[in-house]
Amino acid sequence: MPRSSISSINSSIGRPNQTGFTLIELLVAISILAIIAVLGWRGLDSIVRARIGLTTNLEQTRGMQLAFAQLQSDCDHIAAQDQMEGRPRIVVQQNKLILTRTIFVDNQPSQLQIVTYRIKDEQLLRHELGATRDFLVLEGLLRAAINDTDDDIGQSVVLQSGITSMEMRFWAGRDGWQSPREDRGTDQVRHATGLEVRLQLRDVETTLLKVFLLGAM
Numbered sequence: 001m002p003r004s005s006i007s008s009i010n011s012s013i014g015r016p017n018q019t020g021f022t023l024i025e026l027l028v029a030i031s032i033l034a035i036i037a038v039l040g041w042r043g044l045d046s047i048v049r050a051r052i053g054l055t056t057n058l059e060q061t062r063g064m065q066l067a068f069a070q071l072q073s074d075c076d077h078i079a080a081q082d083q084m085e086g087r088p089r090i091v092v093q094q095n096k097l098i099l100t101r102t103i104f105v106d107n108q109p110s111q112l113q114i115v116t117y118r119i120k121d122e123q124l125l126r127h128e129l130g131a132t133r134d135f136l137v138l139e140g141l142l143r144a145a146i147n148d149t150d151d152d153i154g155q156s157v158v159l160q161s162g163i164t165s166m167e168m169r170f171w172a173g174r175d176g177w178q179s180p181r182e183d184r185g186t187d188q189v190r191h192a193t194g195l196e197v198r199l200q201l202r203d204v205e206t207t208l209l210k211v212f213l214l215g216a217m
Contacts, residue, residue, distance in 0.1 A: 060160070060162065060201070063159065063160040063161075064160055064199070064208055066159065067124055067126075067159035067160050068197075068210050070126060070159065071117065071197065071210075071212060072212055074099050074101050074115050075099070075195060075212040075213065075214050075215075076213070076215070077101045077102050077103065078090070078099055078100065078101050078102070078214050078215055079100045079101060079102050079112055080102075080215065081190060081191065083102070083112070084100065084190075085135065087100075087135070087138075087139070087142075088100075088189060088190050089189075089190070090170075090189040090190075090192065090195075090214075091142070091145075091146060091189070092168055092180040092189060093146065095118060095119035095165060095166050096116065096117070096118040096119070096166075097116070097117040097118075097166070097168060097197070098114065098115070098116050098117075098142070098145050098146065099114075099115045099116075099117075100112055100113070100114055100115075100138070100142070101113055101115055103131050109133060111131035111132055111133050112131065112132060112133065112138055113128065113129060113130070113131040113132075114128075114129040114138070114141045114142055114145050114150075115127070115128050115129070116128075116129075116145045116150070117159075117166070118166075119163055119164070119165060119166050122161065122162055122163055122164055122202060123158050123159075123160070123161050123163065124158070124159045124160040124161075124163045124166070124199070125156045125157065125158055125159065126156065126157050126159055127145070127150060127154055127155070127156045127157075128154050128155060128156075128157075129141045129144075129145065129150060129153055129154040130153070130154060141153065160199075162201055162202040162203075163199050163200065163201060163202070164200045164201070164202050165199070165200040166197065166198070166199055166200075167179075167197075167198040167200075167207075168180060168195065168196065168197055168198070169195075169196040169198075170189050170192035170194065170195060170196070171192055171193050171194030171195070171196070172191070172192055172193075173191075173193065177196065178192075192214060193213070193214055193215070194211060194212065194213055194214060195211070195212045195213075195214055196209065196210070196211050196212075197209070197210050197211075197212070
């Protein structure tokens with residue numbers, strides 16, 4: 001056998017072909033993949049959290065829009081002061097607003113109805129009592145609403161959750177915006193033409209404010 005062939009064989013035996021990865025290369029590759037997986041999971045988690053927060057905010061905004069729309073309807077149909085024969089059409093307590101509104105039924109005389117908005121267990125509730133044309137009955141319903149003994153009368157609807165407080169002011173013409181008197185638990189408002197409602201949401205620094213006209217234009 002020629003010497004060149006023998007040297008070629010010896011050379012191939014002494015230096016085997018290396019076609020795989022070394023242990024260090026595998027460890028580096030696994031580490032890179034682990035880092036990419038962690039970064040990807042964090043990004044996905046942030047997207048999911050942002051989506052949940054956005055959905056919650058949208059639902060809360062939609063709920064407040066419906067609540068304000070209902071209150072606007074009640075304010076539009078609030079009883080005229082001359083209908084009340086000297087009685088208040090609005091009564092204000094802490095976290096509570098009581099309105100007397102006029103309702104109309106086909107082919108029947110108009111009637112008066114007590115509607116209460118109150119904060120209870122961080123929920124904004126609307127409580128609607130029965131309609132009547134009898135002022136004695138109306139006064140009894142009003143006392144029940146003021147004294148919180150109207151749970152068994154009428155029906156309550158949850159308008160929005162996560163509401164911690166409700167503050168109100170009234171437009172008194174030349175005297176401008178007036179707050180309910182703090183030296184008594186109940187304030188009766190007779191001649192206001194505008195209502196400002198400020199709602200405080202849980203875990204939110206800013207408040208939601210809405211102004212309503214009292215009586216349809």
